Amino acid sequence: MDNLDTLVAGFKRFHQRYYQTDQTLFARLKSGQQPGVLIIGCSDSRIDPALLTESAPGDLLVVRNVANLVPSYAPDVDCHSLGAAVEYAVNSLGVAHIVVLGHSQCGGIQALINGLDNNAPESSVGKWVSHAGAVRDAVLKDNPDKTPEEQARICEQASVVASLENLATYPWVKHGLSNATLQIHGWYFDLQVGELLGWSSDTDNFDPLVGR
Numbered sequence: 001m002d003n004l005d006t007l008v009a010g011f012k013r014f015h016q017r018y019y020q021t022d023q024t025l026f027a028r029l030k031s032g033q034q035p036g037v038l039i040i041g042c043s044d045s046r047i048d049p050a051l052l053t054e055s056a057p058g059d060l061l062v063v064r065n066v067a068n069l070v071p072s073y074a075p076d077v078d079c080h081s082l083g084a085a086v087e088y089a090v091n092s093l094g095v096a097h098i099v100v101l102g103h104s105q106c107g108g109i110q111a112l113i114n115g116l117d118n119n120a121p122e123s124s125v126g127k128w129v130s131h132a133g134a135v136r137d138a139v140l141k142d143n144p145d146k147t148p149e150e151q152a153r154i155c156e157q158a159s160v161v162a163s164l165e166n167l168a169t170y171p172w173v174k175h176g177l178s179n180a181t182l183q184i185h186g187w188y189f190d191l192q193v194g195e196l197l198g199w200s201s202d203t204d205n206f207d208p209l210v211g212r
């Protein structure tokens with residue numbers, strides 16, 4: 001895409017096909033939102049949570065960052081963008097589910113594996129992905145004989161699981177989990193084969209969600 005006119009033309013079609021057509025939905029949305037799910041996804045242009053799940057406006061609250069990471073709760077340090085979205089989703093909107101959506105071929109995880117966090121202290125990407133530095137270290141230590149592609153996939157999936165653990169350190173999430181008003185899920189979109197996988201705490205595996 002080399003021209004923003006494409007985006008404006010796309011909005012025109014959206015307006016005609018959806019905004020003007022689905023008056024019930026948009027009349028309801030004008031008075032507020034009640035999404036049931038918060039998705040924490042990657043900024044990657046190929047991984048749009050609403051498109052992947054064929055969701056409508058109002059269905060999902062979405063926050064996206066490089067490598068779909070959730071740092072552990074640290075209100076006095078930084079990462080307020082992610083924390084604000086989690087707090088708003090749980091406290092104000094009362095979402096019932098939070099999904100951390102990882103994916104294959106993640107550039108952020110590749111930067112982490114390449115050691116950007118250690119090699120380029122001035123890099124914002126390096127600083128950000130360092131939240132999963134311990135995950136990377138463990139994956140490379142435990143899987144020295146895997147190919148780089150396999151190591152990347154293991155790291156992409158392990159960082160989703162680590163993000164779920166970090167998510168549970170947020171007081172609002174902790175509260176929702178303990179009184180069973182909130183569930184958290186780890187998903188992984190495999191771009192190579194077009195498959196959506198879900199993490200199971202029972203098996204500690206990512207398995208296909210479709211056909212489960």
Ligand SMILES: [Zn+2]
Pocket residue numbers: 042043044066067068103105106107108109
């Ligand atoms: Zn990514």
